[in-house]
Amino acid sequence: MLDRFFTVTAARIAALAGQPFAFIAAASLIILWAVTGPIFHYSDTWQLVVNTATTIVTFLMVFLIQNSQNRDAGAMQAKLDELIRAQQEARVEFIGVEHRTDKEIEAIRDALERECDPEDKATAKETFEMLRRRY
Numbered sequence: 808m809l810d811r812f813f814t815v816t817a818a819r820i821a822a823l824a825g826q827p828f829a830f831i832a833a834a835s836l837i838i839l840w841a842v843t844g845p846i847f848h849y850s851d852t853w854q855l856v857v858n859t860a861t862t863i864v865t866f867l868m869v870f871l872i873q874n875s876q877n878r879d880a881g882a883m884q885a886k887l888d889e890l891i892r893a894q895q896e897a898r899v900e901f902i903g904v905e906h907r908t909d910k911e912i913e914a915i916r917d918a919l920e921r922e923c924d925p926e927d928k929a930t931a932k933e934t935f936e937m938l939r940r941r942y
Contacts (some may be wrong), residue, residue: 814878821875824868880905 823829840857847853884905891897904915 813874817871817874818878821871824871 837857840853846855882914888902891901904912907915
């Protein structure tokens with residue numbers, strides 16, 4: 808229940824924060840803050856207000872943005888996995904490849920690039936067999 812609430816809330820806030828109105832509102836608040844500087848004699852408290860507010864907003868937005876990116880990346884991987892699964896000629900070994908280490912992914916990418924190199928005649932099956940033996 809809490810997970811669903813967070814997902815819905817994060818998605819709504821991220822959607823709102825990405826709108827032009829959000830930028831205009833944020834810029835307006837900063838302009839309002841700057842205009843009040845002379846009224847408050849540019850005091851430490853006056854500066855602390857904007858520093859604290861922007862720090863809190865930035866801190867919270869980092870988590871919302873990360874949540875949105877994680878959800879989008881997961882959905883994209885699921886869609887790509889389905890496309891791979893649906894193609895008869897596709898190599899199902901690519902399903903879940905995002906869970907491998909950076910080193911393994913780099914090795915797979917290198918093998919794919921060599922596979923596309925006209926001077927290297929390794930077949931797709933040979934390439935994956937070579938990668939399986941390596942790991």
